[in-house]
Amino acid sequence: MSDLRDLYQEVILDHSKKPRNYRRMEDSCSRAEGFNPLCGDQLVLFVKVASGIIQDISFEGSGCAISKASASMMTGAVKGKTLEEADRVFEHFHKMVTGQPGDPFDAEILGKLAVFSGVCEFPARVKCASLAWHTLKAALKGEGQQVTTE
Amino acid sequence: MSTLVKASAASAPGADPAAPFDVERVRKDFPILDQEIHHGKHLVYLDNAATSQKPQVVMDALGRYYGADNANVHRGVHRLSERATEAYEGARRRIRQFLNAGEDREIVFVRGTTEAINLVAHGWGRRFFKAGDRVVVSEMEHHSNIVPWQMLRDELGIELAVIPMDDEGQLELEGLEELLTARTKLVSVVHVSNALGTVNPVERIVQLAHARGVPVLLDGAQAVPHIGVDVRALDADFYVFSGHKLFGPTGIGVLYGKAERLEAMQPYQGGGDMIRSVTFEKTTYNVIPYKFEAGTPHISGAIALGEAIEWFRALDLAGVEAHERALLELATRRLREVPGVRIVGTAREKLGVVSFVMEGVHPHDIGTVLDLEGVAIRTGHHCAQPVMQHFKVPATARASFALYNTASEIDALVAALAKVREVFC
Numbered sequence: 001m002s003d004l005r006d007l008y009q010e011v012i013l014d015h016s017k018k019p020r021n022y023r024r025m026e027d028s029c030s031r032a033e034g035f036n037p038l039c040g041d042q043l044v045l046f047v048k049v050a051s052g053i054i055q056d057i058s059f060e061g062s063g064c065a066i067s068k069a070s071a072s073m074m075t076g077a078v079k080g081k082t083l084e085e086a087d088r089v090f091e092h093f094h095k096m097v098t099g100q101p102g103d104p105f106d107a108e109i110l111g112k113l114a115v116f117s118g119v120c121e122f123p124a125r126v127k128c129a130s131l132a133w134h135t136l137k138a139a140l141k142g143e144g145q146q147v148t149t150e
Numbered sequence: 151m152s153t154l155v156k157a158s159a160a161s162a163p164g165a166d167p168a169a170p171f172d173v174e175r176v177r178k179d180f181p182i183l184d185q186e187i188h189h190g191k192h193l194v195y196l197d198n199a200a201t202s203q204k205p206q207v208v209m210d211a212l213g214r215y216y217g218a219d220n221a222n223v224h225r226g227v228h229r230l231s232e233r234a235t236e237a238y239e240g241a242r243r244r245i246r247q248f249l250n251a252g253e254d255r256e257i258v259f260v261r262g263t264t265e266a267i268n269l270v271a272h273g274w275g276r277r278f279f280k281a282g283d284r285v286v287v288s289e290m291e292h293h294s295n296i297v298p299w300q301m302l303r304d305e306l307g308i309e310l311a312v313i314p315m316d317d318e319g320q321l322e323l324e325g326l327e328e329l330l331t332a333r334t335k336l337v338s339v340v341h342v343s344n345a346l347g348t349v350n351p352v353e354r355i356v357q358l359a360h361a362r363g364v365p366v367l368l369d370g371a372q373a374v375p376h377i378g379v380d381v382r383a384l385d386a387d388f389y390v391f392s393g394h395k396l397f398g399p400t401g402i403g404v405l406y407g408k409a410e411r412l413e414a415m416q417p418y419q420g421g422g423d424m425i426r427s428v429t430f431e432k433t434t435y436n437v438i439p440y441k442f443e444a445g446t447p448h449i450s451g452a453i454a455l456g457e458a459i460e461w462f463r464a465l466d467l468a469g470v471e472a473h474e475r476a477l478l479e480l481a482t483r484r485l486r487e488v489p490g491v492r493i494v495g496t497a498r499e500k501l502g503v504v505s506f507v508m509e510g511v512h513p514h515d516i517g518t519v520l521d522l523e524g525v526a527i528r529t530g531h532h533c534a535q536p537v538m539q540h541f542k543v544p545a546t547a548r549a550s551f552a553l554y555n556t557a558s559e560i561d562a563l564v565a566a567l568a569k570v571r572e573v574f575c
């Protein structure tokens with residue numbers, strides 16, 4: 001039985017109301033736009049990478065609580081990480097939100113992102129949670145790309 | 151509220167046309183409505199503009215067709231094929247009567263509203279439009295009445311002109327006459343807006359367009375489940391709708407076209423059933439409506455749609471309309487009382503839809519919280535992104551009603567919105 005609080009945990013609500021790293025970055029080395037046509041979520045992600053490490057990351061945009069909180073917490077989770085480490089977090093995150101309720105996940109790698117474990121019980125919201133991550137992948141692959149969740 | 155007079159218990163639902171509309175009795179025709187959707191939460195289905203639920207008679211018609219009458223139509227000499235053909239053509243007749251069209255052959259079966267509009271774009275537009283010609287749509291169209299014309303624009307170099315709407319969500323018809331130039335070849339507008347619920351003054355639009363000799367297509371997808379439509383009184387050249395919003399199955403819909411219009415159109419798809427004779431040198435097309443019904447049609451869908459329409463027409467339609475008006479008024483009043491809620495689309499004439507936003511909460515989150523309370527609504531842009539752009543919102547939450555909804559379901563909606571505020575505000 002899925003419960004409202006499984007999805008909208010306090011941490012998620014907090015990040016959605018006060019998103020961290022929510023700003024434009026003029027000197028980013030890459031950026032990408034993410035768009036979820038289903039619900040109109042859209043975000044622009046700015047990333048600064050040097051020596052294979054994500055030095056800085058920020059975002060702007062509008063969206064539902066889940067997509068906003070996910071973007072906010074993602075920026076916190078990958079800042080200072082190598083590209084390989086960020087990729088590994090993404091893989092684990094993706095597996096968690098698209099898995100079955102109760103599936104084990106690596107709490108060490110995911111850290112605070114584990115609050116999104118309830119998302120897998122809400123199939124309609126998986127795209128909201130993963131939008132920022134797909135956008136990050138696009139940003140790291142090349143400049144100016146637009147990704148959609150469709 | 152609506153009339154709740156109990157008719158005699160012995161009569162079958164809808165059997166007696168004189169029986170006053172009784173929502174509780176009608177609900178019994180829809181087994182899907184009686185279910186627990188989440189633990190302890192009974193389903194409150196308020197997503198009828200997306201698709202309506204189906205009465206038992208419609209499901210029975212599908213089963214009966216496949217169980218007793220299944221055969222291909224217009225082909226066999228055998229008894230079963232005759233029965234299938236009779237039922238299929240019988241459905242066409244029922245739809246003709248429902249729309250008060252003049253002739254059965256003016257009813258073309260299609261997959262739905264989208265295909266009907268695409269059929270006209272292809273059959274009429276590609277045949278008669280030239281570069282520089284103009285098609286007029288409105289600012290509140292569903293994407294299905296925008297994109298087919300844009301495709302023609304890109305292909306033929308025609309121009310798309312848009313009737314603007316005001317901030318109440320009403321079309322500004324003062325501008326229409328200016329849009330109707332000598333090069334205007336079609337006006338294609340929605341009868342009732344799916345995103346806002348606005349009922350457009352289509353009689354007036356048809357008059358203005360016809361005064362300039364411009365034919366009119368009306369998208370009736372959101373109108374036919376709520377009000378009686380008389381295509382001859384409207385004098386519409388084309389009228390289109392989907393079966394699944396009218397208590398029928400998915401995958402079946404209707405293009406009504408005046409016979410002379412349909413006859414002038416080129417076929418949409420080539421294939422079986424749409425031909426009179428084929429040689430490798432030359433093909434002669436069948437007469438209307440078969441010219442547009444290539445391939446084996448959705449026979450069961452057409453029959454079941456006919457059944458849905460028969461079921462609907464047997465109701466006390468004045469009672470249905472009064473009930474739905476009361477529901478919409480109640481929902482509008484109650485939603486206005488919820489702190490932070492703003493209704494998007496406040497036209498004087500509305501039907502079936504309340505679109506709204508809530509301060510500080512994204513519609514998608516509203517939708518999820520409501521769902522857990524058992525209340526099914528739609529959130530998003532409702533395939534009408536220009537409407538969202540007009541109102542400067544990324545999306546709205548939309549509650550849409552059908553004749554089987556009740557006042558207590560509005561209570562459930564409002565109570566669930568209180569829960570949304572509890573979580574987010």
